[in-house]
Amino acid sequence: MRNAQGWRFEVMEASMNGVGGFKEVVAMVSGQSVYSKLKYESGAHRVQRVPVTESQGRVHTSTATVLVMPEVEEVEYDIDPKDLRVDIYHASGAGGQNVNKVATAVRIVHLPTNIKVEMQEERTQQKNREKAMKIIRARVADHFAQIAQDEQDAERKSTIGTGDRSERIRTYNFPQNRVTDHRIGLTLQKLDTILAGKLDEVVDALVLYDQTQKLEELNK
Numbered sequence: 001m002r003n004a005q006g007w008r009f010e011v012m013e014a015s016m017n018g019v020g021g022f023k024e025v026v027a028m029v030s031g032q033s034v035y036s037k038l039k040y041e042s043g044a045h046r047v048q049r050v051p052v053t054e055s056q057g058r059v060h061t062s063t064a065t066v067l068v069m070p071e072v073e074e075v076e077y078d079i080d081p082k083d084l085r086v087d088i089y090h091a092s093g094a095g096g097q098n099v100n101k102v103a104t105a106v107r108i109v110h111l112p113t114n115i116k117v118e119m120q121e122e123r124t125q126q127k128n129r130e131k132a133m134k135i136i137r138a139r140v141a142d143h144f145a146q147i148a149q150d151e152q153d154a155e156r157k158s159t160i161g162t163g164d165r166s167e168r169i170r171t172y173n174f175p176q177n178r179v180t181d182h183r184i185g186l187t188l189q190k191l192d193t194i195l196a197g198k199l200d201e202v203v204d205a206l207v208l209y210d211q212t213q214k215l216e217e218l219n220k
Contacts (some may be wrong), residue, residue: 007031
């Protein structure tokens with residue numbers, strides 16, 4: 001699936017929350033300048049809308065937490081195979097029914113960090129293993145990068161945002177067709193356009209502000 005940016009969007013892993021929604025979704029976005037434009041999206045995204053089941057027209061608020069990580073190539077980040085535990089099991093369908101007579105689902109655990117990835121979307125064990133390795137490599141790299149960032153710059157404060165998953169960065173208000181980025185005080189009455197993938201106005205403002213802040217820090 002491709003969006004207005006021409007990026008390819010592929011769901012790698014998805015788990016339901018039991019009430020018709022998603023608990024977690026892992027997706028890979030590929031294309032021109034993907035990470036440079038999406039790296040500012042880590043944080044809490046607040047959604048304000050009137051559900052179709054709401055008879056009195058009240059606005060409901062929900063939150064989605066986003067973490068954006070670059071794909072880490074194997075040559076860039078090497079994981080010692082001794083640090084991994086790989087389990088192979090039968091993929092399950094709706095209701096827990098086994099849908100494969102051959103074990104194709106893969107679970108990989110990085111033992112030093114206890115980071116775990118399960119993959120059963122593909123029909124073959126090899127493809128599930130390859131996808132799981134991509135995800136776990138990115139998560140492990142991000143884990144250690146975050147530790148290093150915290151140690152080197154514990155007192156750093158950035159208006160653009162620290163990338164902390166609990167930091168509220170943006171609100172999407174459906175009744176008012178409004179998007180507000182709280183980090184830079186940007187408000188646009190273009191929610192429908194932005195959800196269609198036309199992000200340039202928001203991204204350009206974030207890039208400009210980030211570059212301005214970095215230049216000011218260098219000149220201090």
